[in-house]
Amino acid sequence: MDYFLQQALNALSLGGEYALLALGLAIVFSVMGLVNFAHGELITVGGYAMFLAVLIFGVKDPLLILPVGVLAAIFFAVLLERVAFRPVRAAPPTTGMLMAFGISIILQNSALIFVGTRPKAVPTAEWLMLDVNIGSLRMPVVQLLEAGVTIGAITLLVVFMRNTTIGIAMRAAAKDFSTVRLMGIRADRVVRTAFAISGLLAGLAAVFIMARRGAVDPFMGFTPVLKAFVAAVVGGFGSLPGAVIGGFALGIAEVTLQATLPSSVAGFRDAFIFSAIAVLLLFRPQGILGERPDFGEKT
Amino acid sequence: MLEASHISVNYGPIKAVRDVSIDVGRGDVVALLGPNGAGKSSLLSSLVGLVPKNRGTVVFDNEEVSRASTEDLIRRGMSVTPEGRRIFGDLTVGENLRLGAAIRSDKDGIAEDTEKFLDLFPILRKRFNSAARYLSGGEQQMLAISRSLMSRPKLLMLDEPSLGLAPRIVDQIFEFLVTLRQWGLTLLIVEQNASEVLEIADRAYVLSTGSIVFSGTANELSNSGGVMELYLGLEGH
Numbered sequence: 295m296d297y298f299l300q301q302a303l304n305a306l307s308l309g310g311e312y313a314l315l316a317l318g319l320a321i322v323f324s325v326m327g328l329v330n331f332a333h334g335e336l337i338t339v340g341g342y343a344m345f346l347a348v349l350i351f352g353v354k355d356p357l358l359i360l361p362v363g364v365l366a367a368i369f370f371a372v373l374l375e376r377v378a379f380r381p382v383r384a385a386p387p388t389t390g391m392l393m394a395f396g397i398s399i400i401l402q403n404s405a406l407i408f409v410g411t412r413p414k415a416v417p418t419a420e421w422l423m424l425d426v427n428i429g430s431l432r433m434p435v436v437q438l439l440e441a442g443v444t445i446g447a448i449t450l451l452v453v454f455m456r457n458t459t460i461g462i463a464m465r466a467a468a469k470d471f472s473t474v475r476l477m478g479i480r481a482d483r484v485v486r487t488a489f490a491i492s493g494l495l496a497g498l499a500a501v502f503i504m505a506r507r508g509a510v511d512p513f514m515g516f517t518p519v520l521k522a523f524v525a526a527v528v529g530g531f532g533s534l535p536g537a538v539i540g541g542f543a544l545g546i547a548e549v550t551l552q553a554t555l556p557s558s559v560a561g562f563r564d565a566f567i568f569s570a571i572a573v574l575l576l577f578r579p580q581g582i583l584g585e586r587p588d589f590g591e592k593t
Numbered sequence: 594m595l596e597a598s599h600i601s602v603n604y605g606p607i608k609a610v611r612d613v614s615i616d617v618g619r620g621d622v623v624a625l626l627g628p629n630g631a632g633k634s635s636l637l638s639s640l641v642g643l644v645p646k647n648r649g650t651v652v653f654d655n656e657e658v659s660r661a662s663t664e665d666l667i668r669r670g671m672s673v674t675p676e677g678r679r680i681f682g683d684l685t686v687g688e689n690l691r692l693g694a695a696i697r698s699d700k701d702g703i704a705e706d707t708e709k710f711l712d713l714f715p716i717l718r719k720r721f722n723s724a725a726r727y728l729s730g731g732e733q734q735m736l737a738i739s740r741s742l743m744s745r746p747k748l749l750m751l752d753e754p755s756l757g758l759a760p761r762i763v764d765q766i767f768e769f770l771v772t773l774r775q776w777g778l779t780l781l782i783v784e785q786n787a788s789e790v791l792e793i794a795d796r797a798y799v800l801s802t803g804s805i806v807f808s809g810t811a812n813e814l815s816n817s818g819g820v821m822e823l824y825l826g827l828e829g830h
């Protein structure tokens with residue numbers, strides 16, 4: 295039972311990380327039609343910002359360092375939108391995608407040149423690394439926090455999208471951007487808000503990824519965002535609830551297989567997962583919650 | 594209220610609007626007629642800044658706004674009920690109305706206006722919290738017009754408000770437009786369906802293949818059999 299609960303918390307925190315990242319990808323895609331391949335760099339930027347903050351503030355003040363990671367990711371997401379994506383907004387979607395690829399490569403290489411290939415250690419606050427005892431259970435603080443923060447962030451996002459004018463406008467813009475403009479709502483503001491939210495979610499994920507890894511390197515954003523992309527596709531690309539479901543489903547699947555596969559085949563975990571996804575997509579090409587697109591012209 | 598001069602709109606090689614000038618005075622109801630593909634929607638979109646003008650100037654409410662953005666023009670008091678209604682189907686009826694009022698911050702005034710439209714169209718009150726896509730075509734049109742009035746515009750431009758609706762519903766829509774006229778709103782109504790709109794309009798323009806082929810009072814147009822027959826497929830009186 296204890297073992298089960300611990301694995302459940304593992305699944306919840308890993309799934310939460312994927313869900314945060316998948317949501318960020320989905321929110322930008324739904325508003326802009328842009329698959330932001332530079333999303334992983336938001337995590338990396340958050341990581342390096344925390345590294346710098348440790349140099350400046352010292353490790354004693356984790357409550358200062360964590361928000362630095364989040365704020366850096368938000369700032370950077372908004373900056374990217376302004377200088378890189380806005381100029382090509384009217385261009386075909388593939389232009390934006392290439393732009394995102396380019397930015398991703400430029401940032402990775404800048405980190406390699408200016409900071410170096412070796413991971414930089416970012417010591418985490420000690421209390422984050424502790425376990426707490428709940429009855430007979432020992433739960434790592436970082437995982438409890440990650441699960442809690444994810445659920446909190448998703449709840450806040452739902453409230454925001456339902457109850458603020460700009461949130462409602464973002465939902466409307468996902469289907470019909472020009473009519474949103476006819477309401478007098480500024481397109482720039484809608485897009486900037488989408489990027490800021492994607493940065494916030496990536497920044498939260500970055501804080502927890504850093505806490506677990508303890509170090510930042512130029513490519514640290516790649517794998518989590520690849521997984522998040524898969525999660526978003528499984529959930530239905532562009533659907534926000536789909537991104538959350540896809541993220542948690544992937545986290546649960548990974549943890550379950552990790553815990554149950556015999557050690558001789560444990561190395562094939564991802565192969566099992568991707569096969570299952572391939573089968574799912576054969577039957578539901580639009581993902582779990584995606585709307586069925588018109589594939590007619592290609593078949 | 595609106596003076597548009599020498600407007601041209603091109604889509605690549607396609608000249609959708611050619612050197613069109615129209616004039617809408619304060620409190621006027623003006624009809625813009627013409628067959629499918631004449632360039633009516635393109636003209637409207639260019640007036641509100643959704644498609645770029647190749648040439649021409651627009652003066653709105655005594656200010657030159659030829660280069661203003663859509664968002665700016667709406668804030669200055671233009672409003673459009675687009676062709677095909679374009680309600681936000683995933684959003685609730687209430688959320689649609691709320692977005693219509695996005696440029697306003699007077700909470701009490703917004704609530705008052707919302708009540709006004711819910712009283713006028715009780716079905717919108719009944720469906721206030723359900724997704725707008727479940728409304729019928731006519732109900733969606735009522736919602737679309739209400740939504741475009743939530744910004745308290747000085748000039749409302751409607752693009753084919755009767756499109757695809759049953760005659761009984763069309764009558765209701767035109768009755769509502771008469772109410773708007775009584776409220777003192779300035780209206781520019783785009784239609785293919787000339788007969789109904791000429792009953793409520795003061796003046797009319799007829800557009801064909803991008804150019805104005807007639808302008809005058811609604812009466813003059815109704816009595817000019819040639820234009821009616823040639824461009825609007827109707828018998829003149």
Ligand SMILES: Nc1ncnc2c1ncn2[C@@H]1O[C@H](COP(=O)(O)OP(=O)(O)O)[C@@H](O)[C@H]1O
Nearest residue numbers: 604607609627628629630631632633634635636
């Ligand atoms: N986005 C567009 N791209 C290219 N051509 C267009 C576009 N919109 C309209 N057109 C063309 O411009 C002309 C005028 O269209 P439109 O303004 O929709 O006419 P109307 O509203 O009077 O039916 C038509 O020939 C139409 O095919």
Ligand SMILES: [Mg+2]
Nearest residue numbers: 633634635676
């Ligand atoms: Mg049209």
